[in-house]
Amino acid sequence: MSTLSDxxxxxxxxxSAVSRVLSNAPSSRVSGATRQRIEDAARELNYHPNFAAxxxxxxxxxxxxxxxxxxxxxxxxxxxxxxxxxxxDLGYMVLLARAESMQPAAATMAKLVGEGRVDGVLVQVGDNxxxxxxxxxxxxxxxxxxxxxxxxxxVGSVILPDEAGVAVAVRHLVELGHTSxxxxxxxxxxxxxxRRSVGFERAMTAAGLRINPAFVTSFGYDPQQGRAAMRTLxxxxxxxxxxxxxxVNAALGLLVEARTLGIAVPDDLSIVAIHDAWTAANxxxxxxxxxxxxxxxxxxxMAAIFDRIRSxxxxxxxxxxxEPELVLRESTARR
Amino acid sequence: MSTLSDxxxxxxxxxSAVSRVLSNAPSSRVSGATRQRIEDAARELNYHPNFAAxxxxxxxxxxxxxxxxxxxxxxxxxxxxxxxxxxxDLGYMVLLARAESMQPAAATMAKLVGEGRVDGVLVQVGDNxxxxxxxxxxxxxxxxxxxxxxxxxxVGSVILPDEAGVAVAVRHLVELGHTSxxxxxxxxxxxxxxRRSVGFERAMTAAGLRINPAFVTSFGYDPQQGRAAMRTLxxxxxxxxxxxxxxVNAALGLLVEARTLGIAVPDDLSIVAIHDAWTAANxxxxxxxxxxxxxxxxxxxMAAIFDRIRSxxxxxxxxxxxEPELVLRESTARR
DNA sequence: TAGGTTTGATCAAACGATTGAGCAAACGAT
DNA sequence: ATCGTTTGCTCAATCGTTTGATCAAACCTA
Numbered sequence: 001m002s003t004l005s006d007x008x009x010x011x012x013x014x015x016s017a018v019s020r021v022l023s024n025a026p027s028s029r030v031s032g033a034t035r036q037r038i039e040d041a042a043r044e045l046n047y048h049p050n051f052a053a054x055x056x057x058x059x060x061x062x063x064x065x066x067x068x069x070x071x072x073x074x075x076x077x078x079x080x081x082x083x084x085x086x087x088x089d090l091g092y093m094v095l096l097a098r099a100e101s102m103q104p105a106a107a108t109m110a111k112l113v114g115e116g117r118v119d120g121v122l123v124q125v126g127d128n129x130x131x132x133x134x135x136x137x138x139x140x141x142x143x144x145x146x147x148x149x150x151x152x153x154x155v156g157s158v159i160l161p162d163e164a165g166v167a168v169a170v171r172h173l174v175e176l177g178h179t180s181x182x183x184x185x186x187x188x189x190x191x192x193x194x195r196r197s198v199g200f201e202r203a204m205t206a207a208g209l210r211i212n213p214a215f216v217t218s219f220g221y222d223p224q225q226g227r228a229a230m231r232t233l234x235x236x237x238x239x240x241x242x243x244x245x246x247x248v249n250a251a252l253g254l255l256v257e258a259r260t261l262g263i264a265v266p267d268d269l270s271i272v273a274i275h276d277a278w279t280a281a282n283x284x285x286x287x288x289x290x291x292x293x294x295x296x297x298x299x300x301x302m303a304a305i306f307d308r309i310r311s312x313x314x315x316x317x318x319x320x321x322x323e324p325e326l327v328l329r330e331s332t333a334r335r
Numbered sequence: 336m337s338t339l340s341d342x343x344x345x346x347x348x349x350x351s352a353v354s355r356v357l358s359n360a361p362s363s364r365v366s367g368a369t370r371q372r373i374e375d376a377a378r379e380l381n382y383h384p385n386f387a388a389x390x391x392x393x394x395x396x397x398x399x400x401x402x403x404x405x406x407x408x409x410x411x412x413x414x415x416x417x418x419x420x421x422x423x424d425l426g427y428m429v430l431l432a433r434a435e436s437m438q439p440a441a442a443t444m445a446k447l448v449g450e451g452r453v454d455g456v457l458v459q460v461g462d463n464x465x466x467x468x469x470x471x472x473x474x475x476x477x478x479x480x481x482x483x484x485x486x487x488x489x490v491g492s493v494i495l496p497d498e499a500g501v502a503v504a505v506r507h508l509v510e511l512g513h514t515s516x517x518x519x520x521x522x523x524x525x526x527x528x529x530r531r532s533v534g535f536e537r538a539m540t541a542a543g544l545r546i547n548p549a550f551v552t553s554f555g556y557d558p559q560q561g562r563a564a565m566r567t568l569x570x571x572x573x574x575x576x577x578x579x580x581x582x583v584n585a586a587l588g589l590l591v592e593a594r595t596l597g598i599a600v601p602d603d604l605s606i607v608a609i610h611d612a613w614t615a616a617n618x619x620x621x622x623x624x625x626x627x628x629x630x631x632x633x634x635x636x637m638a639a640i641f642d643r644i645r646s647x648x649x650x651x652x653x654x655x656x657x658e659p660e661l662v663l664r665e666s667t668a669r670r
Numbered sequence: 671t672a673g674g675t676t677t678g679a680t681c682a683a684a685c686g687a688t689t690g691a692g693c694a695a696a697c698g699a700t
Numbered sequence: 701a702t703c704g705t706t707t708g709c710t711c712a713a714t715c716g717t718t719t720g721a722t723c724a725a726a727c728c729t730a
Contacts, residue, residue, distance in 0.1 A: 001394075001451060003716055014680050019718060029678055048449035052390035053716035056685045059336075061387065071412045072613055080406060084433060093452070096431040098419060114383035116336060116686095117428070223617045252617040259619050278407060282558045282587040284594050284619050338686055349710045354688060364708055388686035391715045451716095 002045035010041040022047070055116070064305055065095045065118045067105055069126025073221070074248045074277045075294050076124075079147070082298020083122065090306050113142045120305040125149040125191070145305040147297065149191040156314040158301045162192055162274075163199030165290045165324035169244040169272040170203035172288070172326055177335035178270060182215030182240035184229040184250060193218060196246045196274065215240045223253030230257035241335055242270040248277050251287055255331075266333035276327050286329035293319045337380035345376040357382070390451070399640055400430045400453045402440055404461025408556070409583045409612045410629050411459075414482070417633020418457065425641050448477045455640040460484040460526065480640045482632065484526040491649040493636045497527055497609075498534030500625045500659035501579060504607040505538035507623070507661050508577040512670035513605060517550030517575035519564040519585060528553060531581045531609065550575045558588025565592035576670055577605040583612050586622055590666075601668035611662050621664035628654045 004015040004022075011018065013034060020028040021038045030038075041047075055061045066083055068076055080096070087094050095118055099105030105123075112118045120143035146157040166183075173181050183200045186193035197216075204211050217232055219225035226245065230253075233239060245251035251273035255265060263269050265285055273280060276291035297319050307313050342357075343350040348369060355363040356373045365373075376382075390396045401418055403411055415431070422429050430453055434440030440458075447453045455478035481492040501518075508516050518535045521528035532551075539546050552567055554560035561580065565588075568574060580586035586608035590600060598604050600620055608615060611626035632654050642648050 001449070004718095005716080015717080016680060016682095016719080017678085019716095020679095023718080025719085029676095031678060034678075046449070048446065048451075050391070050716050051450040051452045052387045052396065053685090054718085055387035056385070056391055056687095056715090057717050057719095059685075071406075071415060077406045080433070093430070095428065098415070111383065114336070114381070115386040116383075117386045223613060252614070256617050256619055256621065278558060279587070279614055282591050282618075284591055286591065339688095340686080350687080351689080351710060351712095352708085354686095355709095358688080360689085364706095366708065369708080385686050388715090389688085391685090391717095392687055392689095394715075 002047050007041045011037045063093045063118045064120045065097050066122045067097045068124045074275045078294035079298040082295040083302045086299040086302035120309045143308045147301050157316045162195035166196050166199035167203040168290045168324045173242040174207045178242040180241045182243045184245040185218040186221045188218045221247035226250030226253030227257040230254040234261050245273045248273040248275040270332040285331045288329045288331045289327045291325045337382050342376045346372045398428045398453045399455045400432050401457045402432045403459045409610045413629035414633040417630040418637045421634040421637035455644045478643045482636050493652045497530035501531045501534035502538040503625045503659045504579040509542045513577040515576045517578045519580040520553040521556045523553045556582035561585030561588030562592040565589045569596050580608045583608040583610040605667040620666045623664045623666045624662045626660045
């Protein structure tokens with residue numbers, strides 16, 4: 001690890017000169033010859049400016065933390081990709097912090113920011129975290145942006161067009177002639193689940209259909225919870241002919257349970273899942289899904305925390321481009 | 336963000352005293368009263384030592400990078416969990432760096448280490464990366480440990496008991512009466528694939544079975560490549576009755592292709608996949624797998640890089656505890 | 671050629687924490 | 701009472717980088 005002094009010594013100049021040249025400050029006032037010698041020396045020594053020294057000097061690390069509840073969550077991979085790419089463009093790096101529950105997460109975040117390891121925090125709230133859990137964590141001092149969750153106080157947020165996504169799913173089922181449609185939702189405590197619930201109600205109403213409350217479950221987004229939902233629904237005297245499943249992971253579990261129960265998909269039951277993931281294409285039957293703009297969610301979240309770090313600006317953004325898109329596979333059939 | 340000076344001012348002492356108390360140096364020589372005042376002041380100001388300053392002082396960040404080729408890889412989640420937990424125990428944090436291909440990864444790693452952002456690098460090599468690609472990256476100066484891949488020069492490594500894992504799979508199939516067993520492997524360039532290949536040969540030989548070379552494919556570990564393998568095998572005049580699939584993701588793709596081709600699993604074809612993941616339990620039929628010690632792989636890898644950072648010690652470790660374990664589900668049947 | 675401006679560089683302080691060296695006060699021994 | 705030792709704390713240098721202030725030399729103008 002060579003330092004500015006090493007380069008300066010090799011080039012026979014002062015470290016100030018080297019610093020100005022290598023950070024190409026506009027007011028550098030360095031002769032061409034000197035500049036050349038410095039650049040040569042830097043290259044020869046494979047100079048890289050020391051991260052800690054710059055962070056200390058600028059009180060800024062150009063690192064943001066991405067706190068996620070669960071790495072197996074369907075939305076994680078694409079989200080991460082979006083965050084990372086935007087971060088790279090903005091000169092940032094991403095420190096991934098998994099946090100099964102939000103209590104250690106709060107401690108972790110406090111530490112990360114308190115020690116100045118990161119300039120800001122992106123928080124993807126799990127669906128078992130209530131909005132209140134976050135209050136303590138985010139009391140103003142920490143630049144933070146919530147991903148797919150909102151709060152009305154001093155914290156920015158970026159959310160998905162959940163209503164529109166569910167509407168796409170419902171419309172597809174309605175077009176296939178279904179009228180008896182259920183919703184397999186996430187836990188009611190979660191923000192995204194309530195948006196999806198609203199979307200479901202609106203879309204059903206718009207289609208002139210009545211919602212049978214028994215057809216709406218809210219066990220959670222995980223495969224196990226999807227299975228539970230299927231069991232509950234199958235126990236009903238009157239069953240829905242189609243389901244909108246609010247998460248593709250839950251849909252996978254639901255699919256297995258349906259098979260176990262001898263319910264044929266799509267012949268007995270049509271399924272549309274929210275979120276497209278590689279697993280949907282590799283299920284049987286291949287799952288028809290609604291692709292949500294997760295990559296863009298990541299990019300925009302990164303842009304938002306970037307703005308938040310630089311100014312006090314806080315806003316709540318909905319990712320609208322691209323719109324939720326139906327990915328037609330084989331889990332839905334005409335009624 | 337309060338600093339040592341802030342605490343010192345509040346406590347009415349010098350920053351040296353504060354530093355010694357808060358880092359509880361053994362040779363502190365501070366009176367009880369002063370110590371108390373300092374601790375109170377620190378608590379009141381919510382003091383956290385500045386990360387950049389310490390990193391600069393110690394030339395050490397207590398951060399390691401984990402470079403993975405693909406976040407959707409079956410082994411990633413558990414691996415990451417192991418790495419993170421061991422890191423936390425050792426006072427380290429993990430910077431996750433995704434690297435689709437190894438060229439940008441090399442640049443990224445060079446930057447990470449060159450700038451002193453991380454003290455070491457854990458590299459999980461993708462199966463499309465040849466061992467040679469790594470040579471340039473790891474020319475000695477960077478403390479690095481390869482995960483599930485080996486090199487014979489100045490780089491440590493931690494690998495899975497791949498041979499044993501495949502042997503467990505083969506034994507299970509043999510016990511079910513299968514004699515015509517195939518292997519769906521990763522790309523031959525990858526280290527793990529060649530170990531699994533060796534394991535397959537040994538296990539078959541041990542069972543007194545002949546390997547039909549046509550039953551061995553090596554397209555890769557991804558679902559698409561699993562599908563390709565299934566297509567190739569189904570085109571054969573004589574087909575295997577059972578397959579060991581070297582990766583659970585490939586097995587998922589293979590399963591879908593089998594259905595598409597009208598091959599019934601497990602009636603026409605038994606399948607055992609290497610690596611257990613939540614997706615295996617949520618496939619149809621639920622996949623019988625061999626659980627590999629991925630969590631331990633992560634823990635031990637972190638311990639290895641920790642040692643490597645502190646000393647020049649380099650060694651190659653095989654994770655042997657727990658041993659690969661059969662997870663019996665429904666994708667295998669008696670022949 | 672004297673006086674002023676521009677050019678091309680260096681000096682030195684600062685960021686926050688650590689730590690060996692130094693120093694005054696209190697203490698103990700003779 | 702004098703001299704060494706211990707105690708309890710502060711001074712100051714250091715890590716590597718940035719940047720306003722400074723300064724000598726070269727250049728321009730009248």
